[in-house]
Amino acid sequence: MKMLVVLLSLLALTNAIQLYGEESDGQCNYVKLTLEPRPHSVSILEFGAVGDGKTLNTLAFQNAIFYLKSFADKGGAQLYVPPGRWLTGSFNLTSHLTLFLEKGAIILGSQDPSQWEVVDPLPSYGRGLDLPGKRYRSLINGYQLQDVVITGDNGTIDGQGSVWWDWFSSHSLNYSRPHLVEIVESELVVVSNLTLLNAPAYSIHPVYCSDVLVQNISVSNPPGSPHTVGVVPDSSNDVCIEDCIISTGYDAIALKSGWDEYGIDYGRPTKNVHIRRVHLWSSSRSCLAFGSEMSGGISNVVVEHVRLYNSYSGIEFRTTKGRGGYIKHVNISDVVMQNVYMAFSACGQCGVHPDDKFDPTALPVLEQITLQDVTGTNISVAGNFMGIEESPFTLICLSNITLSINSGSLASWVCSNVSGSSQSVFPEPCPDLENPYSNSSSACFSSTSNGKSATL
Incomplete structure (x- = not known):
């Protein structure tokens, strides 16, 4: 935690261009979502909320947001949460709304499952992530919204997820676990300037959304918290994630787009995603993950700094x-x-199936992946690229990579059913990835002269 605080201060005090150098013309430069003040504002106190950490305030949040719906056509409104510990169950947001958490304001998720509504699974998944059937609705929700902002002066949303982790680990869940923030089928979504703690499962989950900005947030879930994930863009497009610090029990950032036949049928990809200036920790899995639920497709992603x-x-x-x-x-x-x-890892045998209705002949495609300008210290394995025999991973392009491998590591690279090119890579990659770059070759993903993606 001490390191997280130091890095937060660093991000707040250091100019991004000075710290990281030249920026690409990625999605973050085109997601023009502003945090302009709303013309109307009310405090949660006006609806009888009590910030003592013990009084349940679910009805207060629900009533406040119902009242603020009337301002949607008048420029929108803000719900102000002052300093205090505001215990609540699940509640829904509305369009043209800003939920603002003042410094010292903590929204606490109730540990009573009766305060979390049970809802149908997402159509691109066909079931809950933990169990077949329904799932608990997330703590803060939005559905078919326009222009919704969750922000503050580094206020906190604490899911108090330890009870959910215990139920998950002991196989005592009745339904799949909730997330902290989930926005569904919405446009113009901002989550910024907040700390999110102890999510039961995911911390921020935009699904079927467009024009999403996740900016200057800190996410922390303790090591050992099972399958807790930080930010999960899911079947969403035009997404910017920047200036964030994320430490989780499983993946820090994971891009997804649906599960097997359900994701194929729903057919909505995750695309045009820009991730930059982030610091990521993952205690048991990956800092940055693609899939394994990716049946709707994932494309046009730029990650830098x-x-x-x-x-x-x-x-x-x-x-x-x-x-x-x-x-x-x-x-x-x-x-x-x-x-x-x-x-690095690219795995063609990762992930389970939601049920036995999947089509075993539905082969995924992984191609045109560029990894460049990478340094690493205290690394055990440089890369494990294990493609699928019937659908090899192709056009994997490696450039300017230097990794310091621990002494005693048996193999720096492991490869099968994969092909690509490499240039200036140490330790030397496996032969499948050693084809040299050439001007006439189309084997490598086209880039601009400064090495940034040309497709966004």
Whole structure:
């Protein structure tokens, strides 16, 4: 936690261009979502809320937001949460609303499951993530909204997830766990200037959304918290994630787009995603993950200026037979890794199936992946690229990568059913990835002269 505080101060005090150098023309430069004041504002106190950490305030939040709906056509409104500990169950937001958490304001998720509504699974998943059937609605929700902002002066949303982790680990859940913030089928979504703690499962989950900005947030879930994930863009497009610090029990950032036949049928990809200036920790899995639920497809992703620490894997691509979909046009650059067991992974045998209705002939495609300008210290395995025999991973392009491998590591690179090119990579990659770049070759993902993606 001390390191997180130091890095937060660093991000707040240091100009991004000075710290990281030249920026690409990625999605973050086109997501023009502002945090302009709303013309109307009310305090949660006006609806009888009590910030003692014991009084349940679910009805107060629900009534306040119902009242603020009347201002949607008048420029929108703000719900102000002052300092205090505001215990609540699940509640829904409305369009043209800003939920503002003052410094010292803590929204606490109730540990009573009766305060979390049970809802149908997402259509691109067909079931809950933990169990077949329904799922608990997330703490803060939005559905089919326009222009919704969750922000503050570094206020806190604390899911008090320990009871959910215990129920998950002991197989005592009645339904799949809730998330902290989930916004569904919405446009113009901002989550910024907040701390999110102890999510039961995901911390921020925009699903079927467009024009999403996640900016200047800190996410912390303790090591050992099962399958807790930080930010999960899911079947969403035009997404910017920047200036964030994320430490979780599983993946820090995970891009997804639906599960097997349900994701294929729903058919909504995650695309046009820009991730920059983030610091990521993952105690048991990956700092940055693609999949394994990616049946709707993932494409046009730029990742730059990232720092990855103390994790099992740094960057991981996951899929398996029966997934369908694709992961392609991904450009990752300016990466620094420290104390990461496996720097890169691309796995064609990762992930389970939601049920037995999947099509085993639905083969995923993974191609046009560029990894460049990477340094790593205290790394055990440089890369593990294990493609699918019937659908090999192709056009994997590695450039300007230097990894310091621990003494005693048996193999720096492991590869099968994969092909690509490499230039200036140490330690030397496996032969499948050693084809040299050439001007006439189309084997490598096209880039601009400064190494940034040309597709966004």
